[in-house]
Amino acid sequence: MTQSPTAPTEITPSDSLDCSGLLCPLPVYKTALALGKLEPGQVLELVTTDPGALEDIPAMARQRGDTVHAAEDRGTSQRFLIEKGTRT
Amino acid sequence: MTNVGHRPAADPATEEPRRRRLALVASKGTLDQAYPPLILASTAVSLGWEAGIFFTFYGLDILHQDRFRKLKVASLANPAGPIRLPNLLGAVPGATAAATKVMKKWMNDARMPEVSEFIDMSRQLGVRFFACSTTMGVMGIAESDLIEGCDIAGAAAFLDYAAEADVQLFV
Numbered sequence: 001m002t003q004s005p006t007a008p009t010e011i012t013p014s015d016s017l018d019c020s021g022l023l024c025p026l027p028v029y030k031t032a033l034a035l036g037k038l039e040p041g042q043v044l045e046l047v048t049t050d051p052g053a054l055e056d057i058p059a060m061a062r063q064r065g066d067t068v069h070a071a072e073d074r075g076t077s078q079r080f081l082i083e084k085g086t087r088t
Numbered sequence: 089m090t091n092v093g094h095r096p097a098a099d100p101a102t103e104e105p106r107r108r109r110l111a112l113v114a115s116k117g118t119l120d121q122a123y124p125p126l127i128l129a130s131t132a133v134s135l136g137w138e139a140g141i142f143f144t145f146y147g148l149d150i151l152h153q154d155r156f157r158k159l160k161v162a163s164l165a166n167p168a169g170p171i172r173l174p175n176l177l178g179a180v181p182g183a184t185a186a187a188t189k190v191m192k193k194w195m196n197d198a199r200m201p202e203v204s205e206f207i208d209m210s211r212q213l214g215v216r217f218f219a220c221s222t223t224m225g226v227m228g229i230a231e232s233d234l235i236e237g238c239d240i241a242g243a244a245a246f247l248d249y250a251a252e253a254d255v256q257l258f259v
Contacts, residue, residue, distance in 0.1 A: 021199055022199055023198055023199070023200060024127070024131070025127050025130055025131040025134065026199075026200075026201070028131055028134045028135070029130055029131070029134045029209060029213075031134070032133075032134035032135070032136075032213070059135075060134065060135055063108070063135035063136060063137070064135055064136045065136070087104055087136065088136040
């Protein structure tokens, strides 16, 4: 995962996805579909409740070549800002 | 003749790494054991990898169009299964149906897709399904018995595919 110096508050997501209540592999699968609709450089806001997502989403981004700008642990939920890379 | 193992080289012009590949063997035909290979393969393609599953022996039931919706959970010799019974009672008629029903309820309550949905999800993102030709011959399964879009292949073809993979797992 590449951390960008840009503060999360400065990023305007192009799309958002709520994966609350979904377990692995659904957040990753649905995030891949959602990122597939974006252009490189655009950002997806993702909310999950699967605690594994805190590891899974950055791992997914690493494999796909996307950039996670924010990975917030909010206790019972997690929020991510994912910038689509150029590889997928 | 096709070349199932063929894997495109990295493109030197873009300096992009070549796509990773996952090669799985699915050898078990129970409901609970159908999930792991489909979960791993659908995840792999979500990560931008290639993925292929070689369905062999009882695992071929996952591709059998009359059987993949009727997969069951064993109640016998399955001490961690959804109903905990001594093996003597696990053989009682109805015990397998009960274990299967409980597993389906667990999955449904957790909003996990059914096996048939995982098959669709996997294919939608390009997972390759290899049907073991020996299993078809041994168990009398015809190509027309299988769901659409399977490649019929033997061990050599799968190993050719797996030799070019980054991750190989036997489930």
